[in-house]
Amino acid sequence: xxxxxxxxxxxxxxxxxxxxxxxxxxxxxxxxxxxxxxxxxxxxxxxxxxxxxxxxxxxxxxxxxxxxxxxxxxxxxxxxxxxxxxxxxxxxxxxxxxxxxxxxxxxxxxxxxxxxxxxxxxxxxxxxxxxxxxxxxxxxxxxxxxxxx
Numbered sequence: 001x002x003x004x005x006x007x008x009x010x011x012x013x014x015x016x017x018x019x020x021x022x023x024x025x026x027x028x029x030x031x032x033x034x035x036x037x038x039x040x041x042x043x044x045x046x047x048x049x050x051x052x053x054x055x056x057x058x059x060x061x062x063x064x065x066x067x068x069x070x071x072x073x074x075x076x077x078x079x080x081x082x083x084x085x086x087x088x089x090x091x092x093x094x095x096x097x098x099x100x101x102x103x104x105x106x107x108x109x110x111x112x113x114x115x116x117x118x119x120x121x122x123x124x125x126x127x128x129x130x131x132x133x134x135x136x137x138x139x140x141x142x143x144x145x146x147x148x149x
């Protein structure tokens with residue numbers, strides 16, 4: 001009888017320990033496609049305005065990144081995921097020192113179309129093609145770029 005109780009408690013204990021929450025992780029593929037005549041720098045900044053990382057995409061070239069997350073995080077996880085919580089802004093800077101400043105909270109100098117949420121988590125401004133989220137930087141973006149503060 002004690003043996004049956006021991007087995008029962010072992011099975012119960014093992015069952016309880018094996019019940020863990022599984023993370024619902026997905027792999028996201030991002031492509032930054034620069035079709036403008038200018039190289040563009042994507043400068044990642046923290047809340048103090050300090051540069052924490054940078055991506056350079058040459059004219060008529062692209063940059064690919066992949067990351068694993070529970071949900072879509074746009075361009076925010078394309079680089080070092082350690083600073084994700086400190087990220088507050090991505091600056092798109094062209095060779096003529098004009099560009100776009102896309103902030104997490106305020107997008108005064110960001111793109112004026114649906115791409116103004118490029119650092120958000122909605123997927124707006126990205127084109128989904130064959131499970132790749134494509135963000136396009138065009139010649140029109142270069143021509144309409146802001147003088148940044």
